[in-house]
Amino acid sequence: xxxxxxxxxxxxxxxxxxxxxxxxxxxxxxxxxxxxxxxxxxxxxxxxxxxxxxxxxxxxxxxxxxxxxxxxxxxxxxxxxxxxxxxxxxxxxxxxxxxxxxxxxxxxxxxxxxxxxxxxxxxxxxxxxxxxxxxxxxxxxxxxxxxxxxxxxxxxxxxxxxxxxxxxxxxxxxxxxxxxxxxxxxxxxxxxxxxxxxxxxxxxxxxxxxxxxxxxxx
Ligand code: ADP
Ligand code: TYD
Numbered sequence: 407x408x409x410x411x412x413x414x415x416x417x418x419x420x421x422x423x424x425x426x427x428x429x430x431x432x433x434x435x436x437x438x439x440x441x442x443x444x445x446x447x448x449x450x451x452x453x454x455x456x457x458x459x460x461x462x463x464x465x466x467x468x469x470x471x472x473x474x475x476x477x478x479x480x481x482x483x484x485x486x487x488x489x490x491x492x493x494x495x496x497x498x499x500x501x502x503x504x505x506x507x508x509x510x511x512x513x514x515x516x517x518x519x520x521x522x523x524x525x526x527x528x529x530x531x532x533x534x535x536x537x538x539x540x541x542x543x544x545x546x547x548x549x550x551x552x553x554x555x556x557x558x559x560x561x562x563x564x565x566x567x568x569x570x571x572x573x574x575x576x577x578x579x580x581x582x583x584x585x586x587x588x589x590x591x592x593x594x595x596x597x598x599x600x601x602x603x604x605x606x607x608x609x610x611x612x613x614x615x616x617x618x619x620x621x622x623x624x
Contacts (some may be wrong), residue, residue, distance in 0.1 A: 418501035420541070421616065424585055425549035426578045427570060428560030428609065429601045434549060437609040438616070442506055447620075450500040453510035463487035470480040473572050478524040479493035485516045486534050490525065493539060506620075512543055518584040519570065523577050536606045545619055547612055548589050551601035553578035 421438075423485045439451040446544040455465040466475065466485050476484065489512070494589070500507045514534050521531040553575055570577075589596035599608060 407473065410612070411568070417504040417617065419506045419545075420497070420501060420509070420594070421506065421510045422514070422541045422546045423446055423544040423549065424488045424511060424514045424518075425579050425601065426553055426556045426585070428556035428558070429549040429551040430561070430605065431549055432561075433605055434547070434608055434612055435508050438612055439508050440533050441613055442508075442620075446501070450496065450505050450507045451510075452492070452496055452507065454492060454512055454515065455485055456488065457492040457497070459624060460491040460495070463492075464488040469569050471569060472536045473569055474504070475569070478520045478527055479530070480528065482516060482520045482531055485520065486538055489513065489516075490538050493541070507568060512546075512586055513539060514526040514546060514585070515589060518581050521582040523573075533537060544595070546589075546592075546596050547615065548585050548596055548598045549581070550586065550598050555602060556582075572607060586618050 411479050414596060423435045425431050435451060435453075439449045442449050442564040454461070455468055464484055464487060468488075497507055497509065513531075516535070517528060521528040557575060557578055586598070590599050599611055599615065601608065
């Protein structure tokens with residue numbers, strides 16, 4: 407597994423979870439954090455949009471309200487602003503302390519949800535990412551699930567953060583296909599895990615998948 411290049415001066419391990427809404431990312435990110443902590447590792451479990459005080463404020467702006475509240479271009483700016491704050495306040499300090507950072511969504515979500523699902527804005531997303539963020543996770547776990555199952559799970563959960571779920575099945579289908587294409591294009595960073603299984607089974611597969619890249623247990 408690729409490790410963070412030494413020139414970044416970061417010693418920790420940066421893992422991200424990606425997938426469509428309802429794919430089980432949050433459940434599995436939490437389970438992985440619990441199992442690594444049980445082995446004595448120090449883990450920062452965080453999420454996007456959010457993960458720092460400022461980014462959590464931006465989260466409310468992007469996840470609540472009408473589906474047409476923001477254009478895809480405005481969303482790229484808002485998600486990247488949130489990510490920059492998250493990186494400065496939470497992710498980079500934890501990596502500098504040598505911790506394992508587990509992030510529920512990162513820049514791949516912007517590449518897909520803003521870059522692909524409403525016209526091709528991939529180049530804009532990637533340029534802004536290079537300018538303002540500049541790092542990728544060491545390893546990205548893509549939990550793959552059919553959009554029908556994902557939407558059923560996400561809508562059963564309900565709540566007021568439904569702006570993206572409200573964009574419907576075609577949107578989630580485009581997102582699933584986009585994530586799979588991204589994984590194919592970046593095989594060194596991505597591992598695709600089938601999300602249509604029991605949570606215990608999925609957790610075991612993920613734990614096995616990341617084993618090779620973990621630093622020795624303390
Ligand atoms: P995400 O963060 O990807 O949106 P969650 O982990 O929040 O997904 O899961 C969405 C819903 O589906 C939750 O109600 C959760 O309890 C349930 N869920 C998670 N994993 C599974 C699974 N493997 N099988 C069935 N239901 C699941
Ligand atoms: P999340 O809290 O992970 O929701 P869920 O648990 O339902 O998957 O993410 C909320 C929504 O934000 C999700 O629909 C995807 C969207 N999103 C983007 O559109 N772009 C981004 O860069 C990020 C991080 C999330």
